Amino acid sequence: MVPFGGYSMPVQYSDLSVGESHHWTRQKASLFDVSHMVQYHISGPGAEGLLMKLTPAALPALPVHQSTLSAFLHPGTGGIVDDTVITRLGPELFYVVTNAGCRDKDAKFLTESVEAWQAQGYPSVVLTPLGGQGLIALQGPQAAGILGGVLEDPTAINLKEFYFGQSRYLQLHLPSGKGSEKVLVSRGGYTGEDGFEISIPPTQTVEITELLLNSAGSERLRLAGLGARDSLRLEAGMCLYGHDLDDTTTPVEGGLSWVIGKDRRTEGGFNGAETIIPQLTPRSKGGKGVTRRRVGLVVEGAPAREGAEIVDTDGTSIGRVTSGCPSPTLKKNVAMGYVKDGKHKSGTELAVVVRGKRRKATVTKMPFVPSKYCKAGAPPA
Amino acid sequence: MRQLLSSLSVINDYYGNENSNCTSAQAKRFTQDHEWIELSDDGTIGTIGISKYAANALGDVVFVELPTPDLEVNAGDSIGAVESVKSASDIMTPVSGTVIEGNGVLEEKPGTINQGPEGEGWIAKIKVKDPKEVEALMDVEVYDKFTQEAES
Numbered sequence: 001m002v003p004f005g006g007y008s009m010p011v012q013y014s015d016l017s018v019g020e021s022h023h024w025t026r027q028k029a030s031l032f033d034v035s036h037m038v039q040y041h042i043s044g045p046g047a048e049g050l051l052m053k054l055t056p057a058a059l060p061a062l063p064v065h066q067s068t069l070s071a072f073l074h075p076g077t078g079g080i081v082d083d084t085v086i087t088r089l090g091p092e093l094f095y096v097v098t099n100a101g102c103r104d105k106d107a108k109f110l111t112e113s114v115e116a117w118q119a120q121g122y123p124s125v126v127l128t129p130l131g132g133q134g135l136i137a138l139q140g141p142q143a144a145g146i147l148g149g150v151l152e153d154p155t156a157i158n159l160k161e162f163y164f165g166q167s168r169y170l171q172l173h174l175p176s177g178k179g180s181e182k183v184l185v186s187r188g189g190y191t192g193e194d195g196f197e198i199s200i201p202p203t204q205t206v207e208i209t210e211l212l213l214n215s216a217g218s219e220r221l222r223l224a225g226l227g228a229r230d231s232l233r234l235e236a237g238m239c240l241y242g243h244d245l246d247d248t249t250t251p252v253e254g255g256l257s258w259v260i261g262k263d264r265r266t267e268g269g270f271n272g273a274e275t276i277i278p279q280l281t282p283r284s285k286g287g288k289g290v291t292r293r294r295v296g297l298v299v300e301g302a303p304a305r306e307g308a309e310i311v312d313t314d315g316t317s318i319g320r321v322t323s324g325c326p327s328p329t330l331k332k333n334v335a336m337g338y339v340k341d342g343k344h345k346s347g348t349e350l351a352v353v354v355r356g357k358r359r360k361a362t363v364t365k366m367p368f369v370p371s372k373y374c375k376a377g378a379p380p381a
Numbered sequence: 382m383r384q385l386l387s388s389l390s391v392i393n394d395y396y397g398n399e400n401s402n403c404t405s406a407q408a409k410r411f412t413q414d415h416e417w418i419e420l421s422d423d424g425t426i427g428t429i430g431i432s433k434y435a436a437n438a439l440g441d442v443v444f445v446e447l448p449t450p451d452l453e454v455n456a457g458d459s460i461g462a463v464e465s466v467k468s469a470s471d472i473m474t475p476v477s478g479t480v481i482e483g484n485g486v487l488e489e490k491p492g493t494i495n496q497g498p499e500g501e502g503w504i505a506k507i508k509v510k511d512p513k514e515v516e517a518l519m520d521v522e523v524y525d526k527f528t529q530e531a532e533s
Contacts, residue, residue, distance in 0.1 A: 018440050326443040
C-alpha cells in the first residue's frame with residue numbers, strides 16, 4: 001500500500017505481481033478501483049462556454065454521451081492545471097473527471113473560475129463535486145464480455161456498436177435480482193486496451209465491484225493496482241499528471257496538440273491561447289514553436305526512471321525522463337521525457353544517464369504498444 | 382532444450398563446489414537494507430546478494446546492474462542495482478573491500494534472483510577488508526525478527 005492522492009492505495013494485490021497483473025490485463029481483464037479520482041458535474045446555462053474558456057476542447061462538436069480528453073489551462077501561460085476527461089451529458093451538462101493528485105488545486109481553480117464566470121453573466125453555472133461517487137475501470141480484451149453478462153437489460157445497448165469515447169447510463173443486474181441504480185459507463189480507459197470506466201453512486205460501488213468480480217470469475221477478471229496501471233499507461237503512451245505534465249507545461253510541449261480543437265486554433269478564446277496558438281507553428285515554418293517536447297524513448301540496458309538525464313550523442317544535456325519502466329509486453333525499457341526541440345523526431349539516437357552510465361536511447365513513436373480500442377470499422381476484439 | 386540443460390548443469394556444478402566449500406558454518410549475515418553476505422572458509426572472500434524477503438518485495442526482477450571487478454568500496458557503497466517493473470533498488474555492499482566479480486548469469490537471466498535470491502542469484506563476490514565488519518551484521522534469526530517487525 002502506498003499513499004496516493006490522499007488515499008492509501010495498493011501498488012499490487014497479493015495474487016499477482018505487477019508484471020503478472022500487467023499481462024493479465026492485456027490478455028484477459030482487470031478491474032481497477034479508481035474511486036480516488038475526482039468527479040464533477042458542471043451544469044447550467046453557460047457551462048459549455050465556461051469549459052471552452054478553461055480548456056481548448058472543441059465542445060460544440062461534442063455530441064451528447066461522447067467524451068474527450070482535454071486539459072484545464074492557466075490563463076496567460078497556458079500551463080496545464082490538470083488533464084481531464086470531459087463528457088457531454090446534455091446541452092449544458094458535463095461530467096468531468098480529474099486527477100486525485102490535483103484535488104485541492106483543481107477545486108480552487110474550478111471554484112474561482114465558476115465564480116468569475118457567474119459574475120460575467122452566467123449566474124446559473126454550477127460546479128457539483130460528486131462526493132463519494134465510485135469509479136472503477138474494467139480493462140482488457142474480455143471486458144466487453146464481462147460487462148455484457150451483467151446488464152439488467154441486454155437489449156439496452158449493443159456493445160459491438162458502443163465505441164471508444166462514447167458513454168451511456170446503464171443498469172446492471174444485481175445478485176438480489178434487482179436492477180442497480182443507473183451507472184455511467186464510458187468506453188475507454190488508461191491502459192490502451194478496450195474497456196470501460198464505470199461511475200457508480202456511492203451506495204452501490206462495492207456491490208457492483210463484487211458483482212463484476214463474481215460474475216466474471218477469477219479465471220477472467222482480477223483486481224489490479226497502481227503498479228500495473230502505471231506500466232500499462234506508459235506502454236500506451238499516456239501521460240501521468242505531476243510527472244509527464246505539470247503547471248509549467250503547455251499542451252504543445254506535452255505532445256497534446258491534438259486536444260486543441262481545429263476551430264479553436266484560429267479562434268482561440270481559451271486560457272493561455274495567446275501563448276499556445278503561436279507554439280502550434282514550428283519555428284522552421286515561421287512560428288514561435290516550442291523549445292522542448294515530450295517524446296517516447298526506448299532505452300537499452302538499464303530501465304530509465306523519472307529524473308534520469310537525457311543527453312545528446314556528444315554528451316550535452318538536452319532534457320529529463322519523466323516516467324519510465326521495463327515494458328512487460330515489449331521486454332524493452334520504455335520511457336517518456338522532454339527533449340530539446342529538434343531532437344524529438346522519431347529515430348533520433350540519444351542517450352539516457354542511469355547510475356552515472358550513458359545508455360543508448362532512441363526516440364520512438366507512442367503508443368509503444370498499439371492501442372486496441374473499440375472503434376467503428378475496427379476489427380472486432 | 383539441450384542448451385538449457387547444459388547451462389543448468391554448469392550452474393549446479395559451480396554451486397555444488399561452492400556449497401561444499403562453505404559447509405563449515407560460515408553462515409549468512411544480513412543488513413537492514415536486506416543484503417546478505419557469506420564468507421568463504423578462510424574468511425577472505427564474501428559473496429553478496431539480496432534476501433528472499435527483498436526478492437519477494439521487488440517482484441519480477443528484469444534487470445541487474447553488476448559491479449565491475451577491482452572496484453574498491455566501503456561498507457554501504459552502491460555496488461549495483463536490481464530493477465523490477467515497479468522499481469529500481471540499489472544494492473549496497475555490507476562490508477568494505479574490493480569487488481572480485483559480478484554474477485554474470487544475472488545479465489542474461491535476471492529472474493535467477495527471484496528463483497534463488499540466497500543461492501544461485503548471488504550478485505557479487507568481494508575481497509573482504511575486515512571480517513569483523515561481517516560479524517557486526519545480523520544473523521538469520523535476528524534478521525527474520527527484523528523483517529517480521531517491519532511487516533507489522
